[in-house]
Amino acid sequence: MLLAIIVIHFLFSSVALKTINASDPKRPNIVWIISEDNSKHYLNHFDSTGTPTPAIESLARAGVTFDHAFSCSPVCSVARTTLITGCYAPRIGTAYHRAFEPAMMPAGIKMFPVYLRDSGYYTTNNSKKDYNVRPGPKVWDESSRKANWKNRPSDETPFFHVQTIKTSHESSLHPEHPDADKPLVTDPASITLQPYFPDTPLMRKTVARYHDLITSVDQQVGDIIQDLKNAGELENTFVFYFGDHGGVLPRSKGYVFESGLHVPLVIRIPANFTDTVDRERGSRVDGFVEFVDFGPTTLNLAGIEIPERVDGKAFLGKQMVASEVDQRDEAFGHADRFDEKYDVVRSLRVGQWKYIRNFEPFYPNGMYSEYRYKMIAMQQWQSLHTQEKLTPIQDAFFQPKLPEALYDLDADPHETVNLANDPAHQQTLLRMRDRLNERLVGMPDLGFVPEAYLVEDAMTDPVTFGRRNQDQIKRFIETANLQLLDWEDAKPKVITAIYDQDPLVRLWGLVAATSFGVEAKEISKDVEKRLVDLEPLVVIRAVEYFASLRSKSETSLKDPLPFLYRSLQRSISEPEALRVLNTAVFVRDHCGTDGDDRLDIDPRQLQTLPEVGKSKWVKKRIAYLSRSR
Structure with missing residues (x-):
């Protein structure tokens, strides 16, 4: 009997010790705020032609701005699967938007919130998942429109929360949207149009509407920040803000141009955890980061070992030297099927250079896809093509592509001047071609x-x-x-x-x-x-x-x-x-x-x-x- 009492006492002591260790030392909370369908080009913090976003800028003043953050895919389900797995979608069979058959998770890894949950974090998602992979073990303590970090079991429980803001989703620019006729705040005449868009009143109105939506997104980001502050958790919480891929205006969502892949990313560093980050608050980072890196970075900030079989690398947190991240200069992109439209396209960005490989070049980018063409501005653009009223740069979207494209983004940020056949840039072309092939074969x-x-x-x-x-x-x-x-x-x-x-x-x-x-x-x-x-x-x-x-x-x-x-x-x-x-x-x-x-x-x-x-x-x-x- 005495032996049994000793054993029971030991077991309870072990459990108590484990519980204490789970919260000591105190670990940071982590919140992801994801706005749907917007590239970095529509925020003034990243682009001079963008909309002022005071709430996001307040995050940046107390954190780090990443000027080169990239979704690996320009469409929702593939991008979000990349985020949750830390793996490149073409390697793990998840590159087709809204998969006919979800893939099994790769052997040896789990969706990264599982590691947080197993380590004592309260994990919540509000509420979009949209994965092309079967989730496996329980990922979230709660995933719903009511999911909230405030529902955690105790004030000492660290939390990881994902909040998706749907305001800027593609559907917001469809004519049947409830706010389609809402008066504009942004003056269409003040808009700087991309050179590939026809300059029409409808296109200007559509872009102006999108700027208004970015303002609304920023207000919602501000509400989330205030919520954390009111609860006394802001200075205990790393807050990520980013877009889930580019979009939603024509030639962005679904395409591997910068407008489809280059996303805004700001991470606020809490005052109570500044010693865990090799960055000054208010700084900007030129080093490249990709969606495969976001999960590993979150685990690293939480002090959790990163699985070996993921493709991503942490870019913030303990043991991450800023100078190493600053030297990263490569981003991989891919597009396969989005909705009912197939097209095999791969891209590689290295520094200022962007290489696009169109494996089915005879397919025009503007090939019909029902959801894309719900947007009235998209219909007008196609109609002007049919009427032969577009400039060559505007009409290129509806023409067959070349197998290769090479862009100097410093000189040509909108990717309209293809240098692939320019003799002066053949060495760069060959170097980019070989590097992309190496990556495709290696996957x-x-x-x-x-x-x-x-x-x-x-x-x-x-x-x-x-x-x-x-x-x-x-x-x-x-x-x-x-x-x-x-x-x-x-x-x-x-x-x-x-x-x-x-x-x-x-x-x-x-x-x-x-x-x-x-x-x-x-x-x-x-x-x-x-x-x-x-x-x-x-x-x-x-x-x-x-x-x-x-x-x-x-x-x-x-x-x-x-x-x-x-x-x-x-x-x-x-x-x-x-x-x-x-x-x-x-x-x-x-x-x-x-x-x-x-x-x-x-x-x-x-x-x-x-x-x-x-x-x-x-x-x-x-x-x-x-x-x-």
Whole structure:
């Protein structure tokens, strides 16, 4: 009996000791304030043409401003998945917006709030999650519109709270929004328009409305700061303010331009924890930080060990030397599918230089996506393109892209002057190209495997799938990169690729062929064989080749539409059907000539699609293609 009492006393003493250690020494609280859909360009604190944001500026005076903070993806679910995992989405299979099949978390890591929660933090999220990955162990003590750090079990419990401000979301500029007709505070005449926008009253009104929304966001940030101050917690709390990616005006959300990736980031340093940070309050940082780094930084501030298998690196907190962070100068970006629109694009920024690799360059940026085109200003921009009333810089959004783009952001912050073909910058181009390829192969980047394949074979363990197929993925990237060669050098390799036993090598070989346009007409007999390929996703790439040539008056070539319809009927999954319909939109809207040779899609061919393919995104594509153009 005495022994039992001693054992019980020891156990209770251990529990008590553990509880004391969990709160001693005192650990900081951490709050993330995330505003939806806004790049750094609309805040005066970051850009002289932006709106004054006194509350955010007050955070900066007591903290640190990061002048080079980047979302890795320009769309919500992918960006937020990157934040919560600390991993690059193309490596872990989460790069498609609103995934058909959420991926499993990579082995050996958890969503980072789990580590905080396990360490005694009270974790709350209000309230957007939007993850493309299955959460795994319990992440939040509460995640809802009522979630609040004030609900923690005791005043001594440290907390991590995420507050999403929806005011600036893309939907706020749609005509059906309740505030659509609210009087403007910002004078449209005072707006500095980007050079790629048409200067119309509607565009000015739309941008002015967005400036008003930023003012409202700032007021809400101020309310959160005041709440912490009233509770006596402000000087115990690191407060992050940042945008979840760029947006929402046209050519931002969904695109890897700076307007889509470069976000505002300010972190307030609490007075009670200034000794844990190697930064002066009120300072600005030039070093580059990415969304993969935000979770590791939060763990570091909380004194929690960072998992080895994440991609990100902490940039603030104990053991973080400011000079090391200041030297970081590289940011990776990617865009795959957002909503129903597919396009494989990768970007790399190094210092002042921005390199964009368009792996499907024949797809214009302005290719239709239903949610994007709800904005009236976007509709007007497209209408002015149709009427041929745009300048070349304004019209570029609706034209085929070049495979590569190189921008000097110091001289050209809006990325309108492509230096990729400028002999004076060839060394920079080659250096950026090689570095991006090194990163894509090293991940490996699962974006070179069609989403339909990933859903079928990879989502239970995308990282292992990538490692197991790393050599094959490298072949896909090398095949896609044939489009960077001169045609005569590329031709024999393209022909070999489109006869390859691997269907995805054939697929990327056809993409390369289409990228060359009329130069590749001479291999049309080889490409024609792929119109009857066993793989529907290979067939549609041959369809794109022939449709693109017909748009260049090569109307004597094979009519590709019957093979497009056949591929649609043979689709066996929703992502496969959606990929076929992406080609259908490209063919109808951007290929063919006027008159009898115009490539119109027959709506009757779309109505017999197998039931397996009728997801939300598929239905949107069918509805759009069924309308007269």
